[in-house]
Structures are given as structure tokens and as C-alpha cells.
Amino acid sequence: MLKHTGIISAEELKAVLPPSVRLEKGPVAIIECLQDIPCDPCVSACPVNAIKMQQGITDRPQLDFETCTGCGACVPKCPGLAIFIVNLKHAPGMATLTLSYEMLPLPEKGHEVTALDRSGRVVGKAKVLRLINPAAYDRTAVVTIEVPADRINDIRAIRV
């Protein structure tokens, strides 16, 4: 489990994944934040109030999948790099994954990067579709990559 290994378990992941009916509608966030830590910038980052913390700042964020538009505004605001946007409607057999990236060099649009799982193991190659890195993101770039749809829940990092 996350608390002991630093890596979310399959059971924990299941609890934060959107239902398949929501995934079929298009982009949506997945928040892999399972620790009761005093942190909440994701809440105020969301323009549609899809993220809530019922018990205050140490509560875990609860995402309303139906309200979430998949806009990605919360992604660069998470200091834990724990928020991802998945889009299973990208293309037949292919999905997109949007994630934070704080290393250098930054990837470039159109380039191929190495897709990694949560342990840093290589999953395969991925094409960079988009990079957003405005000053307001404070050096947390947001990268969107194209990945096989059947690996969307495995890939959670990249190596440039």
C-alpha cells in the first residue's frame, strides 16, 4: 500500500479510478492522493469545484467525476504530483495521459519519451502531444503523452 511502499496498490487505485461510464465520456482527473496530509491546493485550483475535502485540510481529496471536465488546472498545483488526466476517447486503442513534470530537460512536442510505471520501470515509448509550462505553473510543466489505452493505469511518469 501507498503508506508503506510509496506506491499505490491495485486495491487503492481501484478506489480512485473513475467508473468506466465516465471514462467513456472523455478527459477526467484521477487523484492518487491517499495520505491524510495538510494540503489542499487542488481544491481551490478546480474551476468547477469538483474536488472536495469534507473533513478539512488533512482530509483526502474527493473527486466528483461527473463534475470534473478534465481541464487539467489542478495538475500543476499538486505538490505531490499526484493528479493525472486520462482521456480514453483520444483515438481507437490509444489514450492520452497528462501529468506533471519537474525535471530538465523538458520534453518537446512530437518527441518520443520513455513511459514509466509508478516504480520507475519502463513500460514503453510514448509520444509527447503537448507541453504547457507558463510562469504561473512555477516550473511544474504539464505534459500530455499518447499511450496505449490498455496501459493507461500503469503509466504514471516519463523519462526524457
Ligand code: SF4
Ligand atoms: S481536471 Fe479540471 S475540472 Fe477536473 S478536478 Fe482538475 S481542475 Fe477540476
Ligand code: SF4
Ligand atoms: S494538492 Fe495534491 S497532494 Fe495536496 S491534497 Fe491535493 S491531490 Fe493531495
